[in-house]
Amino acid sequence: MDDFIIIGGGIAGISAAARLSEHGTCRVLEREAHLAYHSSGRSAALYEENYGSPSTIALAKAGRADWYDFLAGVLSPRGFMLLCLRGEETQFDADRRHMDLTEISMAEAQARVPILDLQEVLRAACSTTAQDIDTDMMLQRFAKLLRRNGGVIETHQSVQAIQKIAGGWQVTCEEQTFTARRLINAAGAWGDEIAALAGLAPIGLTPMRRSVARLAAPGGHDPSTWPMLFGPGERWYAKADAGALIVSLAEETPSPPMDAWPDDHDLAEALARYQDYVTEEVTRPISSWAGLRTFAPDRNLVLGAAPQEESFIWAVGQGGYGFFTAPAASQLVAASALGRKPQLTAEIVAQLSPARFVA
Known part of the structure; x- marks a missing residue:
């Protein structure tokens, strides 16, 4: 025994x-x-x-x-950036306070992520403490x-x-x-x-499905040093991954326990939300997948x-x-x-x- x-x-x-x-x-x-x-x-x-x-x-x-x-070397610098379009200010401020983020100028935000659309993105706040695992x-x-x-x-x-x-x-x-x-x-x-x-x-x-699309590096940029990007209320996120960019709606769709697969509608909505913040046109995903996040x-x-x-x-x-x-x-x-x-x-x-x- x-x-x-x-x-x-x-x-x-x-x-x-x-x-x-x-x-x-x-x-x-x-x-x-x-x-x-x-x-x-x-x-x-x-x-x-x-x-x-x-x-x-x-x-x-x-x-x-x-x-x-014990886990030395598992973490590496990433940071993340919260972005705000017109009409999202209330949620942006709530998220910024909750996560203790520092608001930065849009010039600084674009210097860190050059594809940001400054005609649409009005505010940005960041954390430099977030790290990749x-x-x-x-x-x-x-x-x-x-x-x-x-x-x-x-x-x-x-x-x-x-x-x-x-x-x-x-x-x-x-x-x-x-x-x-x-x-x-x-x-x-x-x-x-x-x-x-x-x-x-x-x-x-309750298992919740989340779908993820993987895009080729936008506009030929190298996103490896970009912070993880979020929309207010975590309505979407984008993150550099092995020379490419993964984008998700950050959705939570109830699912039975299973080997999850991505939902095409959720992938399309995620890419549409991400597109609102950036200048580079979204290309066809090079791959996609889904996973379950289980909550009490x-x-x-x-x-x-x-x-x-x-x-x-x-x-x-x-x-x-x-x-x-x-x-x-x-x-x-x-x-x-x-x-x-x-x-x-x-x-x-x-x-x-x-x-x-x-x-």
Whole structure:
């Protein structure tokens, strides 16, 4: 019997497994052929401490030390810029205050992003603290730690049944059965399904589809040094990516748990919104994809032991914040599984605890 089984090989599962591997035997069960197949492998990850809900911001700040130690080299400078057309001033000012952005002149904005249309874009504000996350490097850093401590990653393991047994859990996949004393549910969009198999009440997770178009570098420019661009209210975003530009509507369309595919209407609307801010004509996308961002009802992450069964640990509901919260989130999950006091404040732990959904 293992000490810990972690269901899900995205960043939430691998980071939690890496932490727990220092305290016992760990086994990660991933249904796909490789790690990070779904949401974690389709993330336009950005690290910005002042982005998200109060509990998300608290997690980002609590994990700060890891970025300069265990995860050194994973971050690289990016920054982001909030843009404003006529009629968007109220939302622009609200976003600027919430994210503590610095307003800059339009001449400075165009110097940073030369394709901005100054006849249409009236205001800009920026952050220089936002950084790109090398998602593959980060995932592999945690996976390496897990393996170094004797942890095992099992791919092609689709969970079919879960049973509570004496001293732990039995997890049955299509061809193999595994047992462990503690079970960590890091199944992302499938989190409620895993809970149901274990005989526990669902939280009410909602997977949301987001479609992304990839454009050739606009006008022959090199966008590699451009900040990430946002419209007020996050109605769209654009971000440099390996010599090209990815553009998204930043939509949240409810979806069943699945291997998501992009929606043509959403892609077209995203490109139309982006076009309103720039001088270069939008070209046909060179590729597109979609991913699922899964939210709890209150849109905070769900991290901690199930109130009905302390040996079942939730690590779900990342809602697009999985990578930049992972350093601290994985520490909280490990503390819950080990029965230790978390490093976060009691108020933040309560905001993240699955106990908040118990009537």
